[in-house]
Amino acid sequence: MSTKGSPKQLAKFFNYVLGRCPDEFGLVTDREGFVKIKDLIKATNEEEGLKFVRRSHINEIMVTLPDHGLEVADNMIRAQNRELLPKQSFAVDPPKLLYTCVRKKAYPHVLEKGIRPTGFSRIILSSSPNMAKRMGRRSDHAAVLLTVQVSQAEDKGVVFFQAGESIFMAEHIPSGCFSGPPLPKELPDARKADKPKAEPTQTMAGSFLLDLDKKDNPAKPGPKQKRRDKKKKPRRERPPWRR
Secondary structure (H helix, E strand, C coil): CCCCCCHHHHHHHHHHHHHCCHHHHCCCCCCCCCEEHHHHHHHHHCCCCCCCCCHHHHHHHHHHCCCCCEEEECCEEEECCCCCCCCCEECCCCCCEEEEEECCCCHHHHHHHCECCCCCCCEEEECCHHHHHHHHCCCCCCCEEEEEEHHHHHHCCCCEEECCCCEEEECCECCCCEECCCCCCCCCCHHHCCCCCCCCCCCCCCCCCCCHHHHHCCCCCCHHHHHHHHHCCCCCCCCHHHC
């Protein structure tokens, strides 16, 4: 393992992320300072030279380093030293615009009902559209970026919280307080298009149809038909001397 990917170096990196600047990596800790291990790994894999990191590397740190500075509880992890961890508080003067992403499949519903939290107790927003895209792609590669008009949301009673320099949160963003790309138009399914049905030919009982094409262009007799025709030829009369 390279020096950059050694357990000691990874432990140092994780302590920086979890104990000082989780917002720098698009992460938000809960009230006890924990984040989901899978979210930490996804954020770590986005960093240059750290795409190889997996849960096994965290297990290795916990086993091999006596002073790793981390604490793992089931699928959650936090830093033991959290004195420099940004405190979550009311946003006194939030930016005019904030950004968040929603799953592509949920986008039509979100436009109608508003934005609600998924996977976390509050909606996580960012003052940077690039960071919002980065966070959104962790759950959906085709995530839809939404722009939240903060003043309109506040007029409807929305309270914004801040967790670090660029991360903000809210309980709910009502419909009409954000904008996004237009919904794609539904294209008609060619397979479901009604095809014109041919009208069935009605015939009377005891009648038959005359195929004029066959009459004008009789089919050529096949080998079997030729043999039948030979059998139907009239027999020659026996000559007088054989009677």
